[in-house]
Amino acid sequence: MPKLSILILLIIFYNSSAISMEKKPYHHLPDGTFRNPEGSPVRSDKVKFSYKKFIQEKKKIDMTVPKEHVVDKDKVRADLEKFKKDDYIAWIGHATFLIKLGDTTIITDPVFSKNAGPLIFGPDRFTEPALKLNEIPKTDVFLLTHNHYDHQDMSTIRRFPFKDAKVLTPLKLGKYFKRYKDVNEMDWYDEIQINNDLKITLLPAVHWSKRSLTDANKTLWGNFLIEYKGKKILFACDTGYGNIYKDLGEKYGPIDLTMINIGAYDFRPMFDKSIYHTTPEEALNVAQDLKSKKVLGTHWGTFVLSLEPIMEPPIRFKNAAKKYGSKAAGERVAGAVLNKLRNEGTTVTMDGRYLTEDEVQQAQVVLAAQDMVDRIQDMLEDVTAMQFKDLPALSASISSTVGTNESQAFNNAASGALASLVDAIQAAKVGMETAQGTLTGQEPVVPGAEEVATPADPMADDPIDAVDAVDDVEVDVDIEEPASNSLGRARR
Numbered sequence: 001m002p003k004l005s006i007l008i009l010l011i012i013f014y015n016s017s018a019i020s021m022e023k024k025p026y027h028h029l030p031d032g033t034f035r036n037p038e039g040s041p042v043r044s045d046k047v048k049f050s051y052k053k054f055i056q057e058k059k060k061i062d063m064t065v066p067k068e069h070v071v072d073k074d075k076v077r078a079d080l081e082k083f084k085k086d087d088y089i090a091w092i093g094h095a096t097f098l099i100k101l102g103d104t105t106i107i108t109d110p111v112f113s114k115n116a117g118p119l120i121f122g123p124d125r126f127t128e129p130a131l132k133l134n135e136i137p138k139t140d141v142f143l144l145t146h147n148h149y150d151h152q153d154m155s156t157i158r159r160f161p162f163k164d165a166k167v168l169t170p171l172k173l174g175k176y177f178k179r180y181k182d183v184n185e186m187d188w189y190d191e192i193q194i195n196n197d198l199k200i201t202l203l204p205a206v207h208w209s210k211r212s213l214t215d216a217n218k219t220l221w222g223n224f225l226i227e228y229k230g231k232k233i234l235f236a237c238d239t240g241y242g243n244i245y246k247d248l249g250e251k252y253g254p255i256d257l258t259m260i261n262i263g264a265y266d267f268r269p270m271f272d273k274s275i276y277h278t279t280p281e282e283a284l285n286v287a288q289d290l291k292s293k294k295v296l297g298t299h300w301g302t303f304v305l306s307l308e309p310i311m312e313p314p315i316r317f318k319n320a321a322k323k324y325g326s327k328a329a330g331e332r333v334a335g336a337v338l339n340k341l342r343n344e345g346t347t348v349t350m351d352g353r354y355l356t357e358d359e360v361q362q363a364q365v366v367l368a369a370q371d372m373v374d375r376i377q378d379m380l381e382d383v384t385a386m387q388f389k390d391l392p393a394l395s396a397s398i399s400s401t402v403g404t405n406e407s408q409a410f411n412n413a414a415s416g417a418l419a420s421l422v423d424a425i426q427a428a429k430v431g432m433e434t435a436q437g438t439l440t441g442q443e444p445v446v447p448g449a450e451e452v453a454t455p456a457d458p459m460a461d462d463p464i465d466a467v468d469a470v471d472d473v474e475v476d477v478d479i480e481e482p483a484s485n486s487l488g489r490a491r492r
Helices: 003-023 051-058 073-083 154-159 244-252 280-289 312-320 357-401 404-440
Strands: 088-093 096-101 104-108 141-143 166-170 182-186 191-195 198-203 223-228 231-235 257-261 294-298 342-344 467-469 476-478
Touching: 096 223, 096 231, 166 191, 166 198, 198 244, 244 280, 257 280, 280 294, 280 312, 294 312, 357 404
Parallel strands: 104 141, 141 166, 166 182, 231 257, 257 294
Antiparallel strands: 088 096, 096 104, 191 198, 198 223, 223 231, 294 476, 342 467
16 A cells, blocks of 8 residues: 555544544543543642551540430331331432432442452441341432542442342443343433432543552543432432533422532541542532532441541531522431431441551452452353353254254253363352452451342331431431422422
């Protein structure tokens, strides 16, 4: 081919690629990673985080948990029975909520593990979840906002009892839900109609993503807008304050209820605050921009992720309400249900901790070993699918096109080979789990033991941690006076 022709082709290819990139949304970068909306705050180069310094400062935090933060379990069963037919929002802990709207129950960022990190690493909970994982009601929709360990809990994902739930995640997070039947990756502004009354949209947030040393911002993050019978609930991903919220308020507001993070903001003396987590005051500013009628503070009272006092967020949230044109409706005690408040059922421990610098390196090694185990599990699932799905279909096709005898011979040989392969992979998986246990000190998992039994009846005789109705304790900040029965079975 003449050099001129080659040059012309290269120019055309370059121009078409440039045009293609121009059509990509702002938050999509050429290398396949993502960034925050245009005009979002940018982290200063002067910010220096030190695990060693964090540990030193964390030891100064008063870990005394108020008595009111713990629910009397005798009230729990009666509360569940009382509200079982209602629409509600129940706080399980941190960013985990159960949202019941009509016949559909949604769970958000479910974390039921004892710590927020890989295996034994990461900050421990100082309050237990309001329900055990095998006690949650039938769940229809699973929302995951981003991949940080205090939101994407792989132990919970693996053990989640309702794998027929519809999973909604930002882009490139679907790979973590391999055993689930209905997984949907969403870009910002994508909409999914759940049923005639319920629609969910992924909206931008000011945050980031990372689970290892090499995957920064390779998966997307976002807020979920839940629309139900004319009412709008915004469940925020961890987010900082940015100009995007004024834009979202103009396009989607007014919002009936904004659920937003009010904890994990203070990192002094290392640096002033995180630009990726709103302070209680900034959370109210976001709500203002969204024209939100009510604001629910989340992401506090469960893990030590920053250096503010553990019970400071709701106090600042309440105190700032009037300044931001809101009415403080009282002080929240770890839980909410639409109009009615429910407390987080907890037992309290004082062993919350954070990763040391040495543990960071250990965690990377452990994660690499876990990745091998996960890849072997993927192989096992693929071969099992060949054994029980692909082979019968292929054998039937051979029988109809070649002959029954040939089909039988092929099936016998192939099934034996696949069965041997399954046994070999299973043995390899057990061996890898045993090897992994030498790193963590944990007993290897017995095959099948990770599967969770059918959830127990929440109304069983044994007391369970759950939510308690507390109508007089609320940080349910009203930007406007809410309509009667706001977000419940309300009038259109």
